Amino acid sequence: MYYLLTLNRANTTCKVAAFGGPRWAQPDHFWEGNMALSENELKLIEAYERHGREDLAHCVRNARIHQLLFGFFGHNMYTPWCTKEFLSSRHAMKSTLNPGSSPKAITIQEWDIEIKRKYEGDEGLAMVRELDQRQLETRSRSDIVYPLQRVMRRSWKCCRKIMGRT
Amino acid sequence: MPGSPGHDLDELSPQQLDRFIDTYALEAIKLSSVKFAAVGGLCLDNAGAITVGSLVDTRFCNGPDSNHLGGPFKSTRDQYLYQIEACLSAIKAGMLFRLSPLRAYLAHLEVRDLILDCAALAEEEPEFYLKHPDGTADNILLDESGAVTALLDWEW
Numbered sequence: 001m002y003y004l005l006t007l008n009r010a011n012t013t014c015k016v017a018a019f020g021g022p023r024w025a026q027p028d029h030f031w032e033g034n035m036a037l038s039e040n041e042l043k044l045i046e047a048y049e050r051h052g053r054e055d056l057a058h059c060v061r062n063a064r065i066h067q068l069l070f071g072f073f074g075h076n077m078y079t080p081w082c083t084k085e086f087l088s089s090r091h092a093m094k095s096t097l098n099p100g101s102s103p104k105a106i107t108i109q110e111w112d113i114e115i116k117r118k119y120e121g122d123e124g125l126a127m128v129r130e131l132d133q134r135q136l137e138t139r140s141r142s143d144i145v146y147p148l149q150r151v152m153r154r155s156w157k158c159c160r161k162i163m164g165r166t
Numbered sequence: 167m168p169g170s171p172g173h174d175l176d177e178l179s180p181q182q183l184d185r186f187i188d189t190y191a192l193e194a195i196k197l198s199s200v201k202f203a204a205v206g207g208l209c210l211d212n213a214g215a216i217t218v219g220s221l222v223d224t225r226f227c228n229g230p231d232s233n234h235l236g237g238p239f240k241s242t243r244d245q246y247l248y249q250i251e252a253c254l255s256a257i258k259a260g261m262l263f264r265l266s267p268l269r270a271y272l273a274h275l276e277v278r279d280l281i282l283d284c285a286a287l288a289e290e291e292p293e294f295y296l297k298h299p300d301g302t303a304d305n306i307l308l309d310e311s312g313a314v315t316a317l318l319d320w321e322w
Binding site: 043115118 | 172183184187188190191192194195197198202204205206207208218221222223241242245246249253254257258260263264265266267268269270271272273275276277280283284286287291293294295297298299301302306320
């Protein structure tokens with residue numbers, strides 16, 4: 001048996017995160033809030049139990065918290081075109097990290113209102129609002145500029161065709 | 167090194183899949199005997215012994231050495247909270263989620279509170295273990311029977 005590992009580049013973590021369902025066994029549906037174990041995860045649990053390792057089987061049953069948090073970091077789901085993905089992963093995080101809460105599904109508008117009210121006293125919020133405003137202005141400018149550029153480019157191509165230069 | 171990458175497990179026969187899962191479980195059982203005292207990245211100390219230092223995570227790469235992300239930590243909860251703070255700082259500095267910083271920032275504040283209130287993450291963790299950063303079947307070599315012959319690329 002071979003293990004290929006480079007020192008300085010490998011990480012350690014808690015038992016549940018280390019031995020809970022590896023990526024090859026994970027289903028995609030838990031990002032949508034469905035926490036059911038996949039067929040491969042169930043088989044892995046059976047294998048651990050067959051080899052007398054109920055502790056590792058327990059890790060597979062309880063790894064969703066770590067899988068969700070692992071996927072959360074660095075994953076960009078905050079743009080307007082990822083709203084559905086953002087809301088479903090938020091729902092999955094809430095129901096997994098706080099199992100007693102049974103959160104109801106909400107719209108992005110409801111979330112916006114609720115969350116801004118909840119964190120209005122946060123120190124960094126004003127700075128981030130400014131950044132966001134600047135980003136919105138840039139986006140709206142490019143919404144005007146880019147279509148205009150496209151129209152102009154198309155017109156120029158038409159002119160060249162008419163003048164027989166192409 | 168014998169074997170070929172697992173890639174698509176759906177292509178294995180039911181017998182090969184059972185063999186794969188069984189041998190994978192046996193390797194994981196062996197790995198569970200290798201324990202560490204903290205959450206972080208493996209490195210060598212001055213005496214040349216393997217120890218746990220800063221966490222390595224290339225998703226947070228913003229400079230020459232910034233993919234070493236804090237730590238070692240005494241719990242995964244501390245690790246997640248540190249990562250949240252790192253993300254919040256990077257968003258404020260305009261370095262992360264630049265297309266929609268406000269929504270990203272608020273979502274991170276919300277998840278920070280979820281982590282702080284999570285009973286499962288507050289439990290004591292006495293020992294820590296190696297974690298593969300990408301446990302897809304691409305990083306596992308199998309022989310013709312489906313048995314695992316190698317686990318590759320444990321590094322970030």
